[in-house]
Amino acid sequence: MTKLLALVEMQGSSTEEKLFKLLDDLLFSSRASEKRTFNFMGIATDKASNMISKRNAGLKNRLKEKHPHIYVVHDLCHAFNLILQDCFKVFPQEYRNIIDDVSSTFSRSSRNSAKLKAIMATRAIEDPRSKVHAIKRYVKTRWTSFRDTVERIVVQADSLREYF
Numbered sequence: 001m002t003k004l005l006a007l008v009e010m011q012g013s014s015t016e017e018k019l020f021k022l023l024d025d026l027l028f029s030s031r032a033s034e035k036r037t038f039n040f041m042g043i044a045t046d047k048a049s050n051m052i053s054k055r056n057a058g059l060k061n062r063l064k065e066k067h068p069h070i071y072v073v074h075d076l077c078h079a080f081n082l083i084l085q086d087c088f089k090v091f092p093q094e095y096r097n098i099i100d101d102v103s104s105t106f107s108r109s110s111r112n113s114a115k116l117k118a119i120m121a122t123r124a125i126e127d128p129r130s131k132v133h134a135i136k137r138y139v140k141t142r143w144t145s146f147r148d149t150v151e152r153i154v155v156q157a158d159s160l161r162e163y164f
Helices: 016-028 033-039 059-066 076-088 093-107 110-126 145-155 157-163
Strands: 042-045 071-074
Touching: 016 033, 016 059, 042 059, 059 071, 071 076, 093 110, 093 145, 110 157, 145 157
Parallel strands: 042 071
Antiparallel strands: none
């Protein structure tokens, strides 16, 4: 059985020490701690340094030290993201550069963005099905950013042709 035990608000820093104390207090410092210690099998993390650091005794190492039976695994969302990052490596570099350049043109300049939006607005008057949508910013560390940016460039292709 899977059960959500709590949501904990993080305030301030999220060092491995603070995360360990919060988790350890939440899971193993209550009336049900013996049962939880027996039943708690693992934790999935995003492999951030505060989670897996060996040098600074990340949360993973601190948990394993106190509770050796616990498994620490890479969570599926982040694992999927790593797969996508590897897939991007086979996507032709010249296309990635174009997508990055188009995205950067509008994310770094409000003047460029305003000019494109004016073109889109004119097109929307001519064709009510047209929508005014800003070009999404391509951020390499966001999971769906590449797809979202490409999709928006394709949708706004006519306005972008007019802009350039």
